[in-house]
Amino acid sequence: MMLDIRNLAAAYGMHRALAGVSITVAKGEIVVILGANGAGKSTLLRAVAGMCEGQVQGDVYLDSTPITGVAPDLIVEQGIAFVPEGRGIFGEMTVAENLALGAYSKHARARQAENLARVYELFPKLRERRSQMARTMSGGEQQMVAIGRAMMADPKILMLDEPSLGLSPLLCKELFQNLAKISKTGLGVLLVEQNAKQSLAIADRGYLLENGEITGQDDAKALLTNPAVQAAYLGGA
Ligand code: ATP
Numbered sequence: 001m002m003l004d005i006r007n008l009a010a011a012y013g014m015h016r017a018l019a020g021v022s023i024t025v026a027k028g029e030i031v032v033i034l035g036a037n038g039a040g041k042s043t044l045l046r047a048v049a050g051m052c053e054g055q056v057q058g059d060v061y062l063d064s065t066p067i068t069g070v071a072p073d074l075i076v077e078q079g080i081a082f083v084p085e086g087r088g089i090f091g092e093m094t095v096a097e098n099l100a101l102g103a104y105s106k107h108a109r110a111r112q113a114e115n116l117a118r119v120y121e122l123f124p125k126l127r128e129r130r131s132q133m134a135r136t137m138s139g140g141e142q143q144m145v146a147i148g149r150a151m152m153a154d155p156k157i158l159m160l161d162e163p164s165l166g167l168s169p170l171l172c173k174e175l176f177q178n179l180a181k182i183s184k185t186g187l188g189v190l191l192v193e194q195n196a197k198q199s200l201a202i203a204d205r206g207y208l209l210e211n212g213e214i215t216g217q218d219d220a221k222a223l224l225t226n227p228a229v230q231a232a233y234l235g236g237a
Helices: 041-048 072-078 095-101 106-110 112-122 124-128 139-151 169-184 196-202 220-224 227-233
Strands: 003-012 015-025 030-034 055-062 080-083 157-161 188-193 205-210 213-219
Touching: 003 041, 015 030, 015 041, 015 188, 015 213, 030 169, 030 196, 030 220, 030 227, 041 055, 041 080, 041 157, 041 188, 072 080, 072 106, 080 139, 095 112, 095 139, 106 112, 112 124, 112 139, 112 169, 124 139, 139 157, 139 169, 157 169, 169 188, 169 196, 188 196, 196 220, 205 220, 213 220, 220 227
Parallel strands: 030 188, 030 205, 080 157, 157 188
Antiparallel strands: 003 015, 003 055, 205 213
């Protein structure tokens, strides 16, 4: 397994946000975590990225190397890139400048030209708009900038926190298709989503997170037809 999360727990003071969470992501695999508001989805990704403000316990391995307790910038350097909720791009900088910021590790700088070509191939619009201020890009385009910037870190694993939030149905579709393309280049993708239908459609596997615990896991196709998943996440369809 490329990413191996074992028995992860997190707490904010007395509030337990995660307990006993174990999740794996293989090379080229898309794994989706489904959970209601407050289930602990963001906490999970932030804990893996070394950015959780709470107390974290448990183990995270990337290609068998433990990364628990490692500083966030070193985790990026080891190969995990994180696109946070709300994207976190710099509005007063151009698209190209935002992308360049993603290549800050020594390893990523050495591969900057190659990765930029890859990002522009994936998102031709970013090449067209490379001199445009990021804040003037549409929501969907800003999401491309955020994903492109994460790709500039030359990651093995890409983690995304609700990337479809605020996007129109058409842009959601495009976003998920792009994630499928990215995974085909050999990256592992771990994403947290409320859009169960479209994310499961492109995912290989999924986990259900409820009140900080994994309450189910299965192949994405099986989850799409699972009655409990349909009731909770697919509008009872
Ligand atoms: P949402 O979909 O609404 O973003 P989520 O599944 O991502 O929710 P988290 O943001 O991980 O959930 O929050 C899990 C629990 O931990 C919630 O009860 C939340 O209030 C609490 N929590 C999150 N961040 C903090 C923090 N920095 N300090 C204290 N409590 C926090």
